[in-house]
Amino acid sequence: MRRIDFSTLNRLVEAKQLKPLKEALADFNVVDLANFIEQLNRESVVYAFRALPKDIAAQVFSYLSFESQEFIVQSITDQEIGHIINDLFSDDAADLIEELPANVVKKVLRNASPEVRNTINQLLQYPAESAGSIMTAEFVDLKKHMTVGEAFARIRRTAFEKETVYTCYVIDEHRRLEGVISVKRLLVTPDDTILSQVMETNIIKVTTTDDQELVAHLFAKYGLLSLPVVDHENRLVGIVTIDDVIDVIHEEATEDFERMAAMLPSEKPYLKTSVLSLAKNRFAWLLFLMVSGMIVGSILAKYEEAFVAIPLLVTFIPMLTDTGGNAGSQSSTLVIRGMALSEIRVGDFLKVFFKEFRVSLIVGLGLSIANFIRIMISYKDPMIALTVSLSLYLTVVIAKTVGGILPIFAKLVKADPAIMAAPIITTVVDALSLMLYFRIAVVLLKL
Amino acid sequence: MRRIDFSTLNRLVEAKQLKPLKEALADFNVVDLANFIEQLNRESVVYAFRALPKDIAAQVFSYLSFESQEFIVQSITDQEIGHIINDLFSDDAADLIEELPANVVKKVLRNASPEVRNTINQLLQYPAESAGSIMTAEFVDLKKHMTVGEAFARIRRTAFEKETVYTCYVIDEHRRLEGVISVKRLLVTPDDTILSQVMETNIIKVTTTDDQELVAHLFAKYGLLSLPVVDHENRLVGIVTIDDVIDVIHEEATEDFERMAAMLPSEKPYLKTSVLSLAKNRFAWLLFLMVSGMIVGSILAKYEEAFVAIPLLVTFIPMLTDTGGNAGSQSSTLVIRGMALSEIRVGDFLKVFFKEFRVSLIVGLGLSIANFIRIMISYKDPMIALTVSLSLYLTVVIAKTVGGILPIFAKLVKADPAIMAAPIITTVVDALSLMLYFRIAVVLLKL
Numbered sequence: 093m094r095r096i097d098f099s100t101l102n103r104l105v106e107a108k109q110l111k112p113l114k115e116a117l118a119d120f121n122v123v124d125l126a127n128f129i130e131q132l133n134r135e136s137v138v139y140a141f142r143a144l145p146k147d148i149a150a151q152v153f154s155y156l157s158f159e160s161q162e163f164i165v166q167s168i169t170d171q172e173i174g175h176i177i178n179d180l181f182s183d184d185a186a187d188l189i190e191e192l193p194a195n196v197v198k199k200v201l202r203n204a205s206p207e208v209r210n211t212i213n214q215l216l217q218y219p220a221e222s223a224g225s226i227m228t229a230e231f232v233d234l235k236k237h238m239t240v241g242e243a244f245a246r247i248r249r250t251a252f253e254k255e256t257v258y259t260c261y262v263i264d265e266h267r268r269l270e271g272v273i274s275v276k277r278l279l280v281t282p283d284d285t286i287l288s289q290v291m292e293t294n295i296i297k298v299t300t301t302d303d304q305e306l307v308a309h310l311f312a313k314y315g316l317l318s319l320p321v322v323d324h325e326n327r328l329v330g331i332v333t334i335d336d337v338i339d340v341i342h343e344e345a346t347e348d349f350e351r352m353a354a355m356l357p358s359e360k361p362y363l364k365t366s367v368l369s370l371a372k373n374r375f376a377w378l379l380f381l382m383v384s385g386m387i388v389g390s391i392l393a394k395y396e397e398a399f400v401a402i403p404l405l406v407t408f409i410p411m412l413t414d415t416g417g418n419a420g421s422q423s424s425t426l427v428i429r430g431m432a433l434s435e436i437r438v439g440d441f442l443k444v445f446f447k448e449f450r451v452s453l454i455v456g457l458g459l460s461i462a463n464f465i466r467i468m469i470s471y472k473d474p475m476i477a478l479t480v481s482l483s484l485y486l487t488v489v490i491a492k493t494v495g496g497i498l499p500i501f502a503k504l505v506k507a508d509p510a511i512m513a514a515p516i517i518t519t520v521v522d523a524l525s526l527m528l529y530f531r532i533a534v535v536l537l538k539l
Numbered sequence: 540m541r542r543i544d545f546s547t548l549n550r551l552v553e554a555k556q557l558k559p560l561k562e563a564l565a566d567f568n569v570v571d572l573a574n575f576i577e578q579l580n581r582e583s584v585v586y587a588f589r590a591l592p593k594d595i596a597a598q599v600f601s602y603l604s605f606e607s608q609e610f611i612v613q614s615i616t617d618q619e620i621g622h623i624i625n626d627l628f629s630d631d632a633a634d635l636i637e638e639l640p641a642n643v644v645k646k647v648l649r650n651a652s653p654e655v656r657n658t659i660n661q662l663l664q665y666p667a668e669s670a671g672s673i674m675t676a677e678f679v680d681l682k683k684h685m686t687v688g689e690a691f692a693r694i695r696r697t698a699f700e701k702e703t704v705y706t707c708y709v710i711d712e713h714r715r716l717e718g719v720i721s722v723k724r725l726l727v728t729p730d731d732t733i734l735s736q737v738m739e740t741n742i743i744k745v746t747t748t749d750d751q752e753l754v755a756h757l758f759a760k761y762g763l764l765s766l767p768v769v770d771h772e773n774r775l776v777g778i779v780t781i782d783d784v785i786d787v788i789h790e791e792a793t794e795d796f797e798r799m800a801a802m803l804p805s806e807k808p809y810l811k812t813s814v815l816s817l818a819k820n821r822f823a824w825l826l827f828l829m830v831s832g833m834i835v836g837s838i839l840a841k842y843e844e845a846f847v848a849i850p851l852l853v854t855f856i857p858m859l860t861d862t863g864g865n866a867g868s869q870s871s872t873l874v875i876r877g878m879a880l881s882e883i884r885v886g887d888f889l890k891v892f893f894k895e896f897r898v899s900l901i902v903g904l905g906l907s908i909a910n911f912i913r914i915m916i917s918y919k920d921p922m923i924a925l926t927v928s929l930s931l932y933l934t935v936v937i938a939k940t941v942g943g944i945l946p947i948f949a950k951l952v953k954a955d956p957a958i959m960a961a962p963i964i965t966t967v968v969d970a971l972s973l974m975l976y977f978r979i980a981v982v983l984l985k986l
Contacts, residue, residue: 121761251723276703294566294567342880361880363883378865382858406853407839409856414966426802429797447814450814454815455822462826522861
């Protein structure tokens, strides 16, 4: 891991040596500068922030936590706020406004330029997790009658204020998207070529209301650096850049991890989430699964006589239900993940079913044989060994086939496949395996 | 989802209409062309591949599955192979060589140019999942005494054969990395400026043997488009580009999903993995957990008298163990994911412990009260209700604290934290909760 040493900077801040501090700060990367400010105590934050080179202050600001951003905004002058909000890329500005308390929002927007205010207000209207909500309004737009040389002149003039310049967008007078051209392509094309001759017209794009998961999928599939976002009249309103997509990919995977472990997804990193909201995110599902577990348990009440007659039967319950749960969650996990990566579609239903069925026949056989041998060694009772092993075999087969197809079923009824992960599978398989086990016991052991 | 219609292309291939086919192919994106070729039947694959525009054939080839790549390589002429292998970016070429059977590898390398052969052989030496194994050797290198104008001239001359041109690397005569400069920065800098005045010297870089997880972490942290890879003498040997990093991020998350569901990670997508290797990936862990489950079950044998006296006690076993497993896997999942994203470190041990402890007190209380009420309603036996609810409370507290700290403990002993996920937690918590439950039952119910 790359660890940055902030001790010199910290010393300069403490000693309030502004000039050497300014010089030292200029050597650092904006991300490291943000981390440096995060680790300062409250009194020094604003001092250090003001010592940053003016042209990167907004960039550093955009990498700070919302807590630090709010603290800084509340501590600096209106004029300083104006500089920062106008220098921020619009997606970062919109994120900031969304997190700040209402009274601070007013103060910030009052100091923004009218155009910036306008853009932010527009971005805030898009639904959460939509393409519109993660796009930025700063991109390079060109006209198709321009030459490559003219295009470069325009890029060079405006590059500084754009989030990315490496993909340029060709639009008509109504801002409708007509073409896309990369700077790499421009670089290998003679200066006097007209853009319409070299621009890509088969454009990969999304609309503002498309889900951010689709956005991430297109970036991965086509190896994009940025993606144009159009409104429903094909007017170019923004672009999504790859740094935000990496965040989306991490976020979506984290949400799946959380859902699959029976939790409501959390907005913040673990250490920054309060105990109460962690408890809230976890309680509802645990309660639901606990009640389900009780219903499963009540199946056992019907077989009281069986296990009072042969109490040994009870000792195999944890092994049976755990193995069923594990076998099922292996299958559901692979299918859920495959669906998240668009590798498995609803139409693959039968393929998944047969695959899981065959896998379960093999795995179940191996486990049952091991089980049979171990019970014979310990208890030397072939009928009990047969009862348990047969139940185990059927449990594994049911667990794997059900585990494989439940996530696809969820998708079919427009639910999130991740919901059908380990906890649900475990509960369903518990019920089925216990019923099977005692039915088989009653028959084979003549109870 | 963006669906591409290949029906016209398919018709042209079937009718063997080469000229209109060539024209039609020129309109498509390289990724879509690869998908088009994937869905053709074997006889048509080579025909369609040969109809591709020469300058994008290698690119399309790089997006094909290894099966199709192998089939094409075995079906085309030596000269055609030479063109493709020399046009491929070196990381894609190395991946290809790694997957092909030995006899085909010979054929391919024989047709590669000496430099290309050399580069591939070098890339193949780096360990799997290292920075060296995912880097490409095609990057733009500049010298620090060049002017911005000279830099642009060099970029324009060589851009076509580079995987990315947007970040350029300044090296000395021994190929040691001295600076980094983005094309964006070059674009906003006057043509006569000397590179050494504007290049970034505080360079974010990795060495060839660094893990790809570190690479992905640096890309996300610093919002990079490419990252230089140096050898142990600080000589620049390659760069990692962001498209490969997105694959790494997906891969690493998938591996964690698999490990957390007690499976060995698979190399291929689910639908392309054979039944036998799926079974193999799943069997060892299931067997281990099954044996653990048996050991847990044998705890119950000690309490035969208790549940023969009050058989009702058995019916609460699934609810208790399931709730314990679920509560524990919620905690372990959040901590494992937090560690994967570098949000939680080993040093946060105590923070995690106290957080989980407090969450478990709240969640456990809620669940126990619900449990108590429901048992009173059904069975009207306050002592049984108390026994079960108290066991449940303690189970949740133990499950969450153990679930939270086991992954950190794993990291401490250099094991993968993901191993400590739901299946292990479930087994550990099962054992603890069953012991607790029957101990409490023996005392409270005087058995």
